[in-house]
Amino acid sequence: MASTVVVLDNGAHTAKVGLANQEEPRVVPNCIMKAKSERRRAFVGNQIEDCRDTSALFYILAFQRGYLLNWDTQKTVWDYIFSKEGIGCSLDNRNIVITEPQMNFPSVQEAMLEMLFEQYRVAGMYKTTAADLAAFNYVADSEERTTMQTLNCIIIDVGYSFTHIVPFVLGRRVLEGIRRIDMGGKALTNHLKELISYRQLNMMDESHVVNQIKEDVCFVAEDFKEAMRVHQCEKKRKEVAIDYVLPDFTTIKRGYVRIPGRPRMDEETMQTVPLCNERFTVPELLFNPSDIGIHQVGIPEAVADCLKACPWQAHRELLLNILIVGGCAQFPGFLPRLKKDLRALVPDDLEVSLICPEDPVRYAWYGGREVATSPNFEEFVYTRDDYEEFGVHGLNQR
Template identity: 90%
Template sequence: MAVVVLDNGAYTAKVGLATQDEPKVVPNCIMKAKSERRRAFVGNQIDECRDTSALFYILAFQRGYLLNWDTQKTVWDYIFSKDGIGCSLDNRTIVITEPQMNFQSVQEAMLEMLFEEYRIGGMYKATAADLAAFNYVADSEERTTMQTLNCIIIDVGYSFTHIVPFVLGRRVLEAIRRIDIGGKALTNHLKELISYRQLNVMDESHVVNQIKEDVCYVAEDFKDAMSVHQSEQRRKEVAVEYVLPDFTTVKRGYIRVPGQPRYDEDQQQMVPLCNERFTVPELLFNPSDIGISQVGIPEAVADALQACPWEAHRELLLNILIVGGSAQFPGFLPRLKRDLRALVPDDLEVSLICPEDPVRYAWYGGREVATSPNFDEFTYTRYDYEEFGIHGLQQR
């Protein structure tokens, strides 16, 4: 039977069989809408909801770790049903991801649920950064193997951003850095800005997340960008009007194009946005803007580099791979390269790689793992679980 690959993220789960070309992306939560109070929407069932205003989210992950097991089981039941990928986990092997530095109690709970509730035949557990590194090797045109890989993975996730260096194919544990900023914090900050300046959208996480994806970008020079209000011309270049959905004629919001009005546009509610467009993603570079006393991504990368063997620094800086949903902001790569260039030695080159699909990149790595020739040697089987429990998996 084909191996199941599940990149179990805090915001979305990417899941599919290792024989498939691409995964299914499923919201990893239960949602309740005001318009249909009797029904809870699980995963992609939210597409059936006519009015997604004031959506209430019940998340499986809290602060980046899987803690709500009832919610997670409900989502997994949906994923492995006919509406999901159409196959059960019974006696199958699964490749599944977990957060960096995961708590042992969470690992034990996951192991117990998969083997006891879903009756899997075996499992291979890794972090999203591990799978991204494996996929990076598979995509490499040079003759790089996992044993010779030197790279830095920047995983800009939903709850955290992780910087994970790999030297000779292994994670340098003492060099891993975590910043408590991710897509969730950016959406919440944008909600607050719009609510204080325009209209109350504190209950509209779903809509504000779409606004963030549609209008936000990273400013290459933040101080220069903040002078946008000093001239009318510059303000016009940045300012946009966002048409909010009314869920009757407009199902999803969009940026209003001056001079090209859509049908019935004058009667729709709009939100004017200006410096919010670049001040929200700026949190990835300056978390202190919202009172988080941590450094930004460039400083965290430079600090992680110092904890790695100096012989690997040149190759590490030439192979910086960026994955995760928030890596898709326009201008993110040039800004990160500029800031990082100022923090590392002048004689070392800096090269950033962002794949076309940073959200599903780790899943493709899981597929590469599952189809590798010696995959069976690394799986933790039902026999191993019954014989050794959690301790055998940690040794493996």
């Protein structure tokens, strides 16, 4: 029964989880958080909403450098997710669709299998990647008569730890074409933290607040060299420079951009951070990781390079179906800039078309729901009987 299937897109920053018969997933922070204000209590998942003061929030992450290594933390988060407080149902005797990173280590895969079958007693599991689910959802969404077997597309997954470029030709991942850039939302937040701490005020312990600043004010410049002239022209500077009012956690829970001439109550006494070129130099790392010493190409060059590993007959369709998912896809100006840079790198006779869904964070989860409710889903599930007979090695044979 489709209703019993749990879909879990287990990301490094957030876990998107829900039952296959639900319209929307819950988005839960995939970590344990500790606050200075309440030292005795650890906050798991959405419990952080109960915390009065989230300054100097300390994160204990399940993922390290993009891979699931801290199993104690992950188990604590999963226990919360599959409790009454979470989605309100246990995994006991249910099938689960679960995601893992691209090219995941065999030892991590084995540990996940063991935990799901032996500790959570699942009936069966279908293990996949977020890119596969995004591609599946893309087929389900397409108006034309595209099937998974005829799909040619490139998925750009701009995640928390990495950015992956994954090409699909005739519905199958081209393994030689997958490219990984060690740049994602976490590195951008850390870089913004360093810039603010160096130029304005020490915020090195304020990952939570700086992440909110990044989400609220950062954008991608269409022409970076031109944008950097903000310091030569007063008119341009006025367009970019802002004051960000920091939360005090008594009257203001989340910071905001000060609107000149329209002060809010007590705004004069609030602490503010002036921001100017930080707003676009931080997301620029997705296009030029070498700016902070990471000797890798940016997303446009990685896409152009991934094409070389794909059959030339598919190039036209691949460039017409570039789907962007992940939290960092939401930066204003990201799509036009990526299109402009890609256009300069690929042959002139090929068109470039980028698609960014309305909800790039949950897009893969919706693909998981499509998989779980498809008529032949049961054929692909690795059941408890399979696990008891073949152990962890049977899954890889599959």
